[in-house]
Amino acid sequence: MEREVMEYDVVIVGAGPSGLSAAIRLKQLAAEQEHEVSVCILEKGSEVGAHLLSGAVLEPRALNELIPDWKDKGAPLNTPATEDYFLHLTEKRSRRLKTPPQMNNHGNYIISLGEFGRWLAAQAEELGVEIYPGFAAAEVLYREDGSVKGVATGDMGIGKNGEKTDAYTPGMELHAKQTLFAEGCRGSLAKGLMERFDLRRDCDPQTYGIGIKELWEIDPARHKEGLVVHTIGWPMDEKTYGGSWMYHMAGNQVSIGFVIGLDYENPHLSPFDEFQRFKLHPDIRKYLEGGRRISYGARALSEGGFQSIPKLTFPGGCLVGDSAGFLNVPKIKGNHTAMKSGMVCAEAVFDLLRSEAGEVEAVAYPERLKESWLWEELYHVRNIRPSFRRGLWGGIAYSAFDTFVMRGKAPWTFHNHADHLQLKKASEMPKIQYPKPDGVLTFDRLSSVFISNTNHEENQPAHLTLKDPTIPIRINLPDYDAPEQRYCPAGVYEIVRDDSGANPRLQINAQNCVHCKTCDIKDPTQNINWVVPEGGGGPNYPNM
Template sequence: MEREAMEFDVVIVGAGPSGLSAAIRLRTLAAEQGHDLSVCVLEKGSEVGAHILSGAVIETRALDELIPDWRDKGAPLDQAAGKDEFLFLTKGGGFKLPTPPQMHNKGNYIVSLGNVCRWLAEQAEALGVEVYPGFAAAEVLYHEDGSVKGVATGAMGVGKDGEPTALFEPGMELHARQTIFAEGCRGSLTKGLMDRFKLREGVQPQTYGIGIKELWEVEPAVHKPGLIVHTIGWPVPRDVYGGSFMYHFGDNMVAVGFVVGLDYTNPYLSPFDEFQQWKTHPKVRTYFENGRRVSYGARALAEGGWQSIPKLTFPGGVLVGDTAGFLNVPKIKGTHTAMKSGMLAAEAVFAHLKADTAGAVTGYREALDKSWMGKELKQVRNIRPSFKWGMWGGLTYSALEAYGLRGYAPWTLGHHEDHTALKKASECKPIDYPKPDGKISFDRLSSVYLSNTNHEENQPCHLTLKDDAVPKRVNLPEYAGPEARFCPAGVYEFVDDAEAGGQKLQINFQNCVHCKTCDIKDPTQNINWVVPQGGDGPNYPNM
């Protein structure tokens, strides 16, 4: 069956903070200047916000510029940030450290980013933006001259064997004069664009972390609205970049999570189990005893910063948000920078369309460099890569940057690709994690249950392998099967192979929470994450 096509001036892939900000800014500019500009936003989640996961403490600088009267319009920013605490944990104790200047949160808000995105979508639709949740952009379309023509959504009703079922519906083509890719971290379409247009030439590799989050309802006696706690130290080894967050907000709610840099070296390390173990620390567990875990999720985040920003424009399209990598790691914030990137891209795209010029959009990167966002990211560019010297080396250098150099060092530290960091299992010591107690710490499957993840079982597996033999031939004997540990959702497990003997990799794609960690950390880069059927995946209510 032939695919139907729809025509727009601008198609935006992804209804996260950057994509929705771009849509709102485009329609605002069009209204101000009397232009009719059609804008469409595609979202792979079942609803806007369903796949959004972040801490999240939000700085409102970009929101103030985008929608100055956001308070009057009912934006869901209700919990003002209160006291900041920064702790170093040892195995049985710990002590307070001075809160780094970038982590001061006065004037910020503790939010559910999913709810913020739902509200942003309402503002976009009120301006005339067409928002389509449940439609996963699965393919980039190209003109004969090689420029981007738009995207196509994936077909529905395709069986496991790749053949159409009785419920088959072909995808839809969405053609645009410009396509804005706002897919979030490690976007599947963006990966192809990076290769096709050589967008990463001349820049440092991107480096990533995995963030694992839970939402808890805690006892009123331990709830401290506005309290923001970050920790470093135990349980992660000192050569691993990692730490926690804990944000108190709402009616006895606590957002809690753990971030582990994916440049870790020991294949036996499990970010999920590090998080579960961390919650058992005496200074942590008191908050959660007699509490109730409400939700769970995980998401990779791009930590490379300034030196890892790729080329942002190419014929027919631009990159915005975390798909390009605008997280301010020392601040532990990326929403304000993602939104600002979307706004700046929208302004450049609008000028390009108004002038009706050919070729790639111009002026976007130059505007970014000159903006407060560009200056902010450049100033902190050396802090994350300094942790290649270990925790104490990184903390020492970070203090030097924060209080002395202030971003004006004449050097820029580099990154390496995370999958190359993993050592062979024979060089590393296995890690014996404690069994979960079912009260404070939990297993993967009970956690995935709380993410409301659902994938139609009769569809092709969206976790594709370039070579089916590699997991058994290479990953298992050389790296002890790290897939089973770096995945926070129990997607990958090695099971007995009755036919060939030994073990084989089993992929439980129904469990996938779309964190993309497998695509990043697989040491052989054999796993390629692509979008499943539209609307499938987690359904986060308030994450």
């Protein structure tokens, strides 16, 4: 069976804030200048928003530019941030610190990113954008001259053994004059494009964090709508970058989560268990006691900032949003910057499509980005995240100096490093004893994955692949005590042994995968390769 081919002017991979904003801006320009542009978005989630997860407090700057009348159009920005708390935690106590200026949320809104994504999708469809959820872009297509031709969706109905089943349906090819990759953090296609076009040759390695989130419904007496709380310190040691958020949403709901930098050194550390332990702190548990957990999820995020932005264009396409890494770490926000990158890219691509010069690379995109507020915003905070390599208090001291004295204009730039190279040998680092989950405030991985509504078609090739199947037992287990068992927040990786306790092997429970991409990032030998499963597989977040 041959693949069906569909032709568009622009194909966008990923229906997140950047991809949807790019599509909307393209259609706005087409209407303003009476030049029709066909736009299609592919989304691997079962619906738009199914794979979107963020804290999230939204700074509406980009939204104000994209859709100035968003209030009249019913955008789901219903909870203004009213008060900021910034706490330093020790194991039993807390101390309120002055809120850094970047974290001041006056004028911002506590949102569900999933709801916001679905609203953006509705705006895009009203303008004529075609959106296809449940279709995962699995392959980049190239022309004979090496330029990107488009993408192909994955075949459906391939069994575990790689043979076609009775349900086999070939993927579709989507050809475009320009293809925009808006896959989010550590996108599998963007990863391949960076290698093929050497897009990282002039920038630092990207560095990442893992964000683990729960949504709770709490006692109305403990709820304070609009309250924004961030913490640093415990349970992290002073060498490990990490911190939490708690956002009081409407309807007595609280978004609570923890971010840990994936440059941590101790292979015994478990980000999932650190988050569970964090909830036991007196200043946190007082909000959650008497409440109930209603959702769970996890996602990696790009923390490298300005110095880790890769080359953004290549013949036939561009990178936008967190595929490129536009998160403002000190601000703890990336949705407004993702949206702005999509908008600027759309403007450059639209002009390219109208041009008669025959160019195939939107080189104006990065040039225009450098003239935007996004570039200035990221430049001014470029040294803050890497300064925490000095430790917690060294990072705080430098950040204050950089912010208040240098005002982001220091004549130096700190550099980032590859996270997978930072793990030390298990024998060199202390083991960590985590409390057992109580099923009330703290939970295990499997019950957490259950409420993420994660599901994959079981009879399909594993989307978590090993370049060398001997490495987990030959290297990871003896050297690092199999860290994949702990850095995965979904219980995907498990060392199993026979009845005698011998003959260890790595078991991959791909059905549990919540698509956070942490394994692809943190594996010390870069042996794990995350690729898309069948479209529609993975978590189904209703309102994360």
